[in-house]
Amino acid sequence: MxxxxxxxxxxxxxxxxxxxxxxxxxxxxxxxxxxxxxxxxxxxxxxxxxxxxxxxxxxxxxxxxxxxxxxxxxxxxxxxxxxxxxxxxxxxxxxxxxxxxxxxxxxxxxxxxxxxxxxxxxxxPVAASTAYCALVPRGRIRPGETLLVHGAGSGVGLTAVEIGHLMGARVIACASTPEKRQAALTKGADLAIDNRTSFRDAVMEATGGRGVDIAYDPVGGEIFTETLRCMARRGRLLVIGFASGTLPAAPANRVLLKDCDIVGVRAGEFGRQDPLAGRRMKEDMLALADAGHLxxxxxxxxxxxxxxxxxxxxxxxxxxxxxxxxxxxxx
The missing domain is CATH 3.90.180.10 (Medium-chain alcohol dehydrogenases, catalytic domain)
Known part of the structure; x- marks a missing residue:
């Protein structure tokens, strides 16, 4: 050596x-x-x-x-x-x-x-741990809920689409190009929409005006602001990152009116702060992967x-x- x-x-x-x-x-x-x-x-x-x-x-x-x-x-x-x-x-x-x-x-x-x-x-590991931590221990996703995934063509976005689908959610994927939207559909998205224009109308139409139960947002900026308007009552808006380069400010009145949660997600810190929960999360991720997923x-x-x-x-x-x-x- x-x-x-x-x-x-x-x-x-x-x-x-x-x-x-x-x-x-x-x-x-x-x-x-x-x-x-x-x-x-x-x-x-x-x-x-x-x-x-x-x-x-x-x-x-x-x-x-x-x-x-x-x-x-x-x-x-x-x-x-x-x-x-x-x-x-x-x-x-x-x-x-x-x-x-x-x-x-x-x-x-x-x-x-x-x-x-x-x-x-x-x-x-990065995409799997980020998406799994966000949707399962932090987002408490349940079968039958509607999940909105932004940045759905990215590594973490595509994995969130797949995990949401595996957990029994209806998945709406937002991405900027036809190729990225097609990739999200391949991973199990029920609907893929263009986020380069206002996506709110499409999301509200797809949910019958109710909004989404969970939103997965690695983008921030205006995407975050518009997503908050798409939330169903008692929904969970998961803050993954700020790929847009802009840190959004949450209007507290809208959080109040929507009766929703804004949840910060740091998958690495989750495991460092709670090693037992981190090990369980890793075991669950690997079990899904060994079964042919992710x-x-x-x-x-x-x-x-x-x-x-x-x-x-x-x-x-x-x-x-x-x-x-x-x-x-x-x-």
Whole structure:
């Protein structure tokens, strides 16, 4: 085993373009850690925000971006119990996956679901945990309810559509292009509408004027404001993020009149604050995946050395599904 590996390093904040492929010194394992040789990583919208210093978690410089990846265990500390050298694993991190290898504690790993490729495994945890946490423990979704999903062509949006469908909800998907709307229909949406024009009339017509029981909003801005007007009485508006770049303000009178909840969702923090609930959520996600569900829609694969170009596509808003970064030399 050589003493170095390579990673995409962010040494200064800025837009996509700041990452450089550099050699890093390998560090020794602690007793409860494992070394993973990554085969693939997935690019996500928050990776781009982190490069600009605009994400809620702000790592110290320099850092390696990358929330999620998949690969094989190549070394394990003596206190590791659930995984062994040679195992195929998913890595779920805050940073570090845009690299040839990563060192993690055992709790950061999941087994690769049955039938998943390495690329699919790498793109699984962020979308699955975000959508599942939002809709199940936080959104309390029930069969027969109506779910509105914004950003339905994105990785987290498509997974929310699928989970809503699996939980017995009627799903209305909002997305900006015909291709994204078709992808949402493929994942189980009952209706797909264009969010580039006013979507409220279409939503209210589709619900007979009642509104939706749950709204999943990773966009924010005007989408949030209009969605609040679409809520049914005692509905739950789930705040996932602000891809629009605009932080909305909730008019308290409308929340009162709708008698609805506005629920913030941070899937990673959910597990960190309540480890037992986090483990149960992970087990439920993996059970669905092992049953053949929640496979991410991968629309492009690029070398990890082209991570700058991959993240630029989030700036340009041309991403549907997931972009996976292949990592050279993986066994």
């Amino acid at each position: 050589t003493e170095t590996y390579h990673a995409m390093i962010c040494r200064r904040l800025g837009g996509p373009g700041v990452l450089t492929w550099e050699a890093q010194e390998r560090r020794p394992l602690k007793p409860d850690q494992l070394r993973i040789r990554l085969a693939a990583a997935a690019a996500n919208f928050p990776d781009m925000l982190m490069l600009r210093g605009e994400y809620q978690y702000k790592p110290e410089l320099p850092f390696v971006p990358g929330f999620e990846g998949a690969g094989h265990v190549i070394e394990a500390g003596p206190e590791v119990r659930r995984f062994a050298v040679g195992d195929s694993v998913i890595v779920n991190l805050r940073v570090g996956a845009f690299a040839e290898e990563v060192v993690v504690p055992e709790g950061a790993l999941m087994a690769v679901p049955r039938g998943f490729s390495m690329a699919e495994a790498a793109a699984f 496979k991410p829609l991968i629309t492009d694969t690029m070398p990890v050395t082209e991570a700058n170009a991959a993240l630029q596509r989030f700036v340009d808003r041309t991403v549907a599904g997931k972009i996976v970064l292949s990592i050279p030399g993986a066994g």
